[in-house]
Structures are given as structure tokens and as C-alpha cells.
Amino acid sequence: MICLGIEGTAHTVGIGIVRDRPFGILSNVSSMYRPPSGGIHPRDAANHHASVFTDILQKALERANIKFNDIDLVAFSIGPGLGPCLRTAATAARSLSLYLKKPLIGVNHCIAHLEIGRAVTGASDPVLLYVSGGNTQVIAFMNGRYRVFGETLDIGIGNCLDKFGREAGMPFPAGPKIEEIARKGRKYVGLPYSVKGMDVSFSGILTAAINSLKRESMEDVCFSMQETCFSMLTEVAERAMAHTEKEEVLLGGGVASNERLRNMVRKMAEERGAKFYCPPGELLVDNGAMIAWTAILMKKSGIEMDIDETAIKQNFRTDEVDVTWRH
């Protein structure tokens, strides 16, 4: 089976073409919207997605070296995400499905991060620490569903870093720049470590970090932000592993590109005698291949969707999905 998957929940629009037997990511093309200044306006991101769509579709087909007719299944990210972006991807997917007369499946974006990680890293039943711009969740499979064991109570970790960066004059996305600057940090500046039960919160740290720039160096503040936020994430991931008795931890989301975060989570796993997994960069960030692959799993487990079941779900919860493809 060959599936064309469209990702479009937020700043990135992507198309991935995936084959199941033998497993292969035939192509995975994406384009990220970068606002000229300030934050992302959902409508501007959606316009960007629409304007580059045919171009990346062509590239995806070319790189996969297939023709339209070779596609057996069309998939798209049905949620969670920004309404205008989701609608753009959904509309494109519906048109393609009707035109090709091939089935259409809407995929939960967070679950797609986990499934692509399982497919390419060898992790079989991991706790996923999903750290992206808008989302921050600790997810694991239990009793037929992917359940959220901990999550942010306010903004996503990537959003926290990007907002701090914007205040400090860095271009979007600020995460990589903060990582680079943090390497030169020497002193830990106290920031409010906020773990509440199994959940985390970043808005207080964001405000405190911005305020501390008046007294402390940029290097020390970036370093301290990373140390604080990443320790919190490592702590809740570890507690989820202990609670679920799982022996694998998997990273997903753009913030997992960060070496410091990876090292913290890797060390935590080692100390528990557990295994650490992290997919390659192009599969960590939002991408179409993860959507295509998850749709293949869904389709092969018997899931079918009528066009009228493909309405977008902006607040789609991870644990709403009946995971028919795992036992």
C-alpha cells in the first residue's frame, strides 16, 4: 500500500509518501511558514500552506518516483491544530481523494509523532515525550488507547522558547538560537520550576526569564531556561515510565532537536535501565510521512472514513482515538 499524507496543523505544511511493504518513506517534503515579524497568525500560515501546496505535491511525487495512480490512500492531519491550517490541509486531501477515487483518512497529529517514531527507531511500546511548538505531552499506550500522562497546563515548550526569543530579538523559530547561546551560559539563574502533579507549566518561567534579562546575561538566562524547562520535562517523562512500567522513552516534536534535552532524557533512561530513542530530524518535526504511515496502520486495521467524517478537530484529544491497530 502506498499512502500520500498531508500535514498541516500549524506552521509547517508537508507531504510524505510512504509504502508499507517493504516499509519505506519514499519522499517527505515540507515548507515552514516564517512570519516576517512577531508570532504566527493562523490565517497567514494557512495562506502560505495553500500557496506552496502544488509545488510540494509535485516535489513529493517526483522524489518518490511514482505517479498519481500509484497512490492507494490519501491521509491528512485532522487535528489538533490551528483551524485555518487544518482546513487548508483537509480541503486539499478531500480534493485529492475524490480526484484519485482513493479512500481518505484523517489522522491525529500527536499519535502520528509516536507511530513514526516506533516505525523508524525500533521502539515498540515507548513513553513518548512530545515537545513541539504548540504541544507538550507525555503519551503512552494503555488499555487500547494512547493516554496522556502529563501535559502543559498553558503554552507548549517550543512556544515558550519562541516567545522568549521574540522578546530578546531573535528570529522565529528561536529554539535553535537559544540552544547555541545556552552553551556559553555558566551561572544558573533561578526560575520557577513548575511541575504540578504530572503536568508542567511554562508561562511563569517565560515571564521570569524575560524579567531576569534586566539583571543577568543572555547566555546565563538561556542556559537556565533550558535547564529548568528540560528538567521538568524529564521528570514527568520519568514518572510516566515508572507509573506505566514501560522501559522505552521516545522523543518527538521539534524541540527534541535540542542536544541538552536529548542528553537529559537519555541519562534518565540509562539510570533506569531503560532504552532511549529519537527519530532523525526530518521525522521529529511536523511532516507528512508520519501522517501517511499512521493512516496505513489505521487503514490496515479496518478503519474507513466517509467524507463527512473528515471534519477537522481543532482540539482533538490523543485519548479520543480508538487504537485499533495495536493490541
Ligand code: AMP
Ligand atoms: P514543531 O512544532 O514540532 O514543528 O517544532 C518547532 C519548535 O521546535 C519551535 O518552537 C522551535 O523553536 C523548536 N526547536 C527547533 N529546534 C530546536 C532546538 N535545537 N532547541 C530547542 N527548540 C527547538
Ligand code: MG
Ligand atoms: Mg507536531
